[in-house]
Amino acid sequence: MRDLPWRRTRDPWAILVAEVMLQQTQVSRAETAWTSLLVDLPTPAAAAAAGQAELVRRWEGLGYNRRAVGLHRAAVVIVDRHRGAVPDDLDELLALPGVGPYTARAVLAFAFERDVAVVDTNVARIISRAVTGAPLSAPVLQRVADALVGEGDGWRHNQAMLDHGALVCTARGPACDGCALRRSCAWRRAGAENPDPSRTTAGTSRPQARFEGSVRQARGAVLDVLRRGPAGPPEVDRLRQRLGVDRVDRALATLVAEGLIEWSAGRMVLSGG
Template identity: 50%
Template sequence: MPHHPLHEPVLAWYAADARDLPWRRPGRTPWGVLVSEVMLQQTPVSRVLPAWTAWTARWPDPAALAAEPAAEAIRMWDRLGYPRRALRLHEAAGVMVDRHGGEVPRDHADLLALPGVGAYTAAAVASFAFGQRHPVVDTNVRRLLARAVTGEAQAAPSLTAAETRLAGELVPDAPGTAARWAVAAMELGALVCTARSPRCGGCPVRDLCRWRRLGAPEATGPRRRAQGYAGTDRYVRGLLLAALRSATAPLTAAALVDLVPDAVLRDPLQRDRALDGLVADGLVDPLPRNRFQLPGLSAPTVSVPENPVPKVPAPTPVDSTVAGESSWKR
């Protein structure tokens, strides 16, 4: 679209009020952008910042990560949550080394072919790292467009074809401007047009917002409930994985129970179900004699102690209130 009334005020607001985030600064690398987008999926910026800084310092490019076992990626991921993201980043780094000369590919189709990269992440990296023209649609953009353009209090529970079409129609024609629009709309949705307490008084498009002109009607759909965490299978998976991250040798299932100070692990069915899930997801390698370790490590050839690590604390709860591929900009 050559021009839309939303473009100028949103871009001007972003230029003045955007957060200073390292993956947005001049000199950012495509790898740094990709790592940020993967980490920011359903994880707040405040938790991602130190993890991103440590990750990119240790592995400044795909080749550096691909040269190490997947176990190191899982250890470095620590308590960001959803650890399959670390495994997929490691797999993607290997693909980039094998097929793209150790570089993040520029082509959108090549980005989509990387492990763990979906439609949102491919569009975001193509836009933010390479300045290409793509609609970048996350939960914040969907909410902003639902209110400002269609007059709805909230977007549909999942991305619709109509939302994708609308977002595409609003992308400016010039690639550089399109990339700035993508991140600016996302930032406005994250900081001003928020889900629960929108700051309409400070919104640069308040006079253009259809939802506000309609009197800011309440959402008509069912309320989205925050998902519980403690006691769930995902919680138990986190406890088990935390113990294995700290281990210096493989652990038996019995040793895992002894090492984790949480009564929920005393349920052998849930513990075994969680372990089976970790193995199925490739996050844990099973070994003979009912032992387990992080993936990609050499199997030990000597006997190992029953308890090779100290007890570990329970994992920090992760934000699981927003579904979809990205909910970062909060």
């Protein structure tokens, strides 16, 4: 099993932060930010009090900055409605902003050692290949995955599944030769020349629009500037020259709409600072 820092704790807040960071972000880029955030903001109360802008600043290098907004809002809800303690109930976790089926179950399994299946794209791939050999819908996938968790074994089982998907049963070029499931794998028994069932299974990643020239790129550039301080008209003009007026203005509009940034005394700033 990989030695990852968040695997050495059972602290629910530390695990919630790790799992939100790991949404759409590889392990290598999350480690430093996770360690540093928990040193300074070791509880939901500390994160709530620090303000949203502080969370967004700490999100540098992780991408999908809305997650920082969600995490701050989640911290506020945890303080206001759960006495500062991350809830250990599936529905309460799902009610937190930015927490979906994957993250909620990851907190249950890794912080509270509950026997639920954590289903991310890696696990979806393993199950559709090795267990059913056929594509699955999200609800069926979750049921099949839950049935594989042995009693009292949720923590270990889920960590093993995540590692196996990330390191062995990979999307392309799976390492079937050294795989522990090779004898029973449904896909392999059917003959690996058969279409890969994980390709059309719910929850596996899909291609996305080109990044170069996108609004997303401009959003990232805007936040890069604002993390370093407020941006007056000269800084905004510089961005417009570099990335195009239309694109920057759309980026600003969507960032304002999502509550990441705002105008304050004629300058753009991170919201909640």
